[in-house]
Amino acid sequence: MFAVMKNWDLMIGVDPHICWPPGAPLPLPNPVPYVTVMVLNGLQPLTPMLAPTSQTFYGLTVQRGSDIGPGIPHIGPPSILTPLDVLFSSSVSYFGASAYTHEGQPCAAALLVAVGLNANCQEPVSLPTGLVLCVTTHFTWMSPFDIMFGFACMIFDAALEFAGQNASNWASGFVTRNVMNPIASRITAKMASRTAGKSAAKTAGKTAGKTAAKTTATAQAWQKARPSGAPGKTTPTAGGHRRPAPPAGPPKKKEILLAMVKDIFFDLGMAAPMSLVHMLGMEMLELTGIEEFGAPREEPQS
Incomplete structure (x- = not known):
């Protein structure tokens, strides 16, 4: 029981x-x-x-x-x-x-x-x-x-x-592997190239600055030894009156996020003109037998 x-x-x-x-x-x-x-x-x-x-x-x-x-x-x-x-x-x-x-x-x-x-x-x-x-x-x-x-x-x-x-x-894994990972890889590659370019420019700027400083010091020493103007005066260095450019610092967090958002929209626009939701809706629509939204199904001709 x-x-x-x-x-x-x-x-x-x-x-x-x-x-x-x-x-x-x-x-x-x-x-x-x-x-x-x-x-x-x-x-x-x-x-x-x-x-x-x-x-x-x-x-x-x-x-x-x-x-x-x-x-x-x-x-x-x-x-x-x-x-x-x-x-x-x-x-x-x-x-x-x-x-x-x-x-x-x-x-x-x-x-x-x-x-x-x-x-x-x-x-x-x-x-x-x-x-x-x-x-x-x-x-x-x-x-x-x-x-x-x-x-x-x-x-x-x-x-x-x-x-x-x-x-x-x-x-979830399929979307991550085939959609998110390629986008993330592109963004990472672009950010790495930009960072590398800025680092190279910064390094080149430092090297050029050191070379210019060394050349200026040599010229000033030569001018002191053999002055070309009045006694006690030296010829001014070309461009010496200009204010030196500030050193390029690392990119700000806001700039990095903005660049990532732009890259995401760019990649989505180039790789998938239609949104993912629209594409999924179109794929599901084909399974229903309807040719387009609002159009009736085609009846087989006898």
């Missing part, structure tokens, strides 16, 4: 999540366990599946596939990611009796007689770490097929989560 779950049954779980301590530059390398506590009724009416017409003294009957949904408290180490964990929280009741329906849906039942087994959201995928305490006198029976069906649905959903995470990671 298996206890039928009610909306006021308490779920208690221990779910590992990524922890990013406040003030830390990066999150911790391994997930950290968080204690989750919430009744099956949840805090919102969208995801819990209840049968209002099937009410007992303890509460409403919960249907199979019910999800507590967003708003499950996570108790554990402080993390700046905890608000997101609470906002996207989930706890699903996969097990139930197909032969015992309430409002057309199978009722949710506790797999461990009086303790239910919910699949809670966590890293890397949702796992059955949520224990539901079913305090009730309302019991039903689950067939072996019902139990196998619950495990199959749980595994299928976990596989979808895993595939979705890998797909997002692959897409």
Whole structure:
């Protein structure tokens, strides 16, 4: 016999999540366990599946596939990611009796007689770490097929989560390798060439200054030895009345950022005339069979 779950049954779980301590530059390398506590009724009416017409003294009957949904408290180490964990929280009741329906849906039942087994959201995928305490006198029976069906649905959903995470990671890596890295390489090369040019100009300026100073000193020494003008006076050096140019300093941070922004827009304009969003929209549009926006599909001629 298996206890039928009610909306006021308490779920208690221990779910590992990524922890990013406040003030830390990066999150911790391994997930950290968080204690989750919430009744099956949840805090919102969208995801819990209840049968209002099937009410007992303890509460409403919960249907199979019910999800507590967003708003499950996570108790554990402080993390700046905890608000997101609470906002996207989930706890699903996969097990139930197909032969015992309430409002057309199978009722949710506790797999461990009086303790239910919910699949809670966590890293890397949702796992059955949520224990539901079913305090009730309302019991039903689950067939072996019902139990196998619950495990199959749980595994299928976990596989979808895993595939979705890998797909997002692959897409992120693809964009980084094929879009961002070439742009960053071009910007780095251009900045390096500019820095090298400025360093070379600065070095050449110093060398020319030293050479000019040495030549001037030689000329002044020669003029003292053999004056060409009146006694006690020397001929002024050509260009000596001009103010020397200030030495070229390193580029400012604002100038570097402005140059990087200009290079990014230049590269995007040369390599991709259309924006990436526009290009993606055009690629997706071809899959729909529509030739252009607003144009109807071409019907095959018979």
